[in-house]
Amino acid sequence: MDPFNLPAAMDGGTAKVGDGVPYADGPRHKLDIYAPEQRGAAAPVVFFIYGGGWNRGERSDYQFVGRALASRGFVTVIADYRLVPDVAYPAFLEDSARALRWVQDNIASYGGDPNRLFLAGHSAGAYNAVMLALDPSFLKEYGVTMPILGVGALSGPYDxxxxxxxxxxxxxxxxxxxxxxxxxxxVTSAAPPMYLASGTTDPIVRVQNTEHFAQALRDQGVWVTTQYYEGFGHMEPVIAMGALWRWRMPVLDDMVAFFQRFGAFPSGVPYVAVAPEPPEMMPDAVAPMNQIIADLDAMFQRIEE
Structure with missing residues (x-):
């Protein structure tokens, strides 16, 4: 993911205010925190969970996501969690719940408001995020009482x-x-509102996964906003959150608008970054973008038929 984390490819006006902060013992129990450089009143919090098939991933790979959300006024937390084969279900969910307890206890010291919490994730991370929102046992185990105001899930497997x-x-x-x-x-009627997005040509998790899950939520009266990005695959939605590829699809705007609808900024409008125009020329390191996407997709097995 290095091309998307080059300084020129990330949003300015943001700061990494926590780097490798431990939320529990162990090398996979650390988190990073991103925030707007200009901070006044306490800001809403997004807890973003990266994907990787539950067997790969590093918080440092997703700096561009942390800075993207910070540029829109959110304090953003990205935590590592233990991976297969060292652990299996439900250990990775327990780790995220443990990290959320750290957020509950500490995020105010970094400018975040624990009463305005949103979960977000991509792929396996989208699964983790919705599971934390749907199964209260994980949060209860670690004493997490913060309300989850909404969930933003990209390219996730749900069935x-x-x-x-x-x-x-x-x-x-x-x-x-x-x-x-x-x-x-x-799914129950107690589920929080959800924004579910998918590329229509996702080769890893078919778009029908999102469609079926969205319908199950609607059948229970849960608010669901769906976005289907025509012609895009598995990795593009999360990559397009960053400044380098934001011109490809409005996924960041769509997610932020959803969070705004459900109370992210009740007293005003956050700073909004300007979506870049398609670049006329990119450095050699980031020019073969379609090949980079293909290589990333090739790392994953399909999750469902």
Missing amino acids: FYPFEYDEVRNAFGSAPNPEGTQPINL
Whole structure:
């Protein structure tokens, strides 16, 4: 993900205000915090969970997401969590719940308002985010009482049982109740509002996953905003949150507008970054963008049929 984290490819007017902050013991229990450089009153908080098939990923790969959301007025937290094969379900969810307890106890010291919390994630991270919102047992275990005002989920798998691919078998195959690992089976009317987005040609998680999950939420009376980005695949929605590819699709604007609808900035409008024009020329390191996307997609197995 290095091309998207070059200084010229990230949003200005932001600061990394926490770097490798431990939220528990262990090398995978650290988090980073991003915030607007100009901070006054306490800001809303986004807890962003990256993907990687539950077996890869680093918080440092997603600096561009942290700075993108910070440029729109959010204090953004990105935490590492333990990965397969060292752990399996539900350890990665427990880690995120533990990190949220740290947020609850400490984010005010970094300019964030714990009463204006939003979850967001991409791919496996989108799964993690919606599971934390749907299954209260994880947050209860760690004493997290902050309200979740909304969830922004990109390219997420929500209905992938039976487990047909090694990536999900390794992560979920030992779960005593496999149906209980599926977000689509846990939907109740108590779920928070959700923004669900997917590329229409996603080769890793088919767009129907989002469609079916959205319908299950609507059937329970839960507010759902869906966005389907025509012709885009699995990685593009999260990459387009960053300044380098923001001209490709309005995913950041769409997510921020959703968070605004549900109370992110009740007393005013946040600073809004200007979406860049398509670049006329890019450095050699970032020019072959389509090839970079193809290489990233090739790292993943399909999650569901």
